Amino acid sequence: MVPLSWYIILSSVLFVIGTAGVLLRRNILIVLMSVELILNSVNINLVAFSYYHQDLRGQVFSIFVITVAAAEVAVALGILIALVRNRAALNVDEIRTMKG
């Protein structure tokens, strides 16, 4: 029987790693992958609480999180392709056209 705290600790470790990836790396592809990692660490939490409470809501919510993550990746990669086609920039610091 695995204690619930182990799952929570694992998911917070993965969350911190994902946040570090978003903040430390400037490559836009790696930033997107780190966002995926963050969303997945939240999924672990949801499913773990769903199991320990014996309640289906956590699993239903994790399906919604997975769907939103897939939609986000589709749109983000579309934006990335349009961006690279226009100015070949992959560094997130170089993309500041919308900055007022």
Add this chain to the structure above:
Amino acid sequence: MAEMVFFFIFAIIAVGSAVAVVTFKNPVHSVLSLMVCFIQMAALFVLLRAPFIAVVQIFVYVGAVLVLFLFVIMMLDIRQASMTRFVAGGHFWIIALLVVLIAEMVVILSRSKFTNMAVAATSRLDGSVKEMGIALFTKYLLPFEVISLILLVALLGAIVLGKKELS
């Protein structure tokens, strides 16, 4: 006992490959280690008696999202540009922010009362797909339809953004 051993195996591989995602220089290597990480998470979902979520994880993440990442990396021919590591200049604030985040996590986790919770004895879930489907199509029908709308909007957005000329 065996469950703990398996949890440790999956957790160590997941954390190691997550660190590899952030530290690898080549984006293709990052995608592949992210794939390893997601497969370990699917195994953890099986340990948590959620086989349907595990299968969806493999299908959607490993089968669709990461393959999409690989396609984009290979299609764009940006290898020279994407190889550079692009570490930000202002390191100090980032490290300070991460230390604050880690400290916050440690404080919250050490004070939470959920940590020694046992599995609830009432109304056991059997972890079947049938249970999940009934919940999704009766109680959660409205969010389910909203999510399908979100997918439609994302599809249209990706098509519009991917077009050559925005005339």
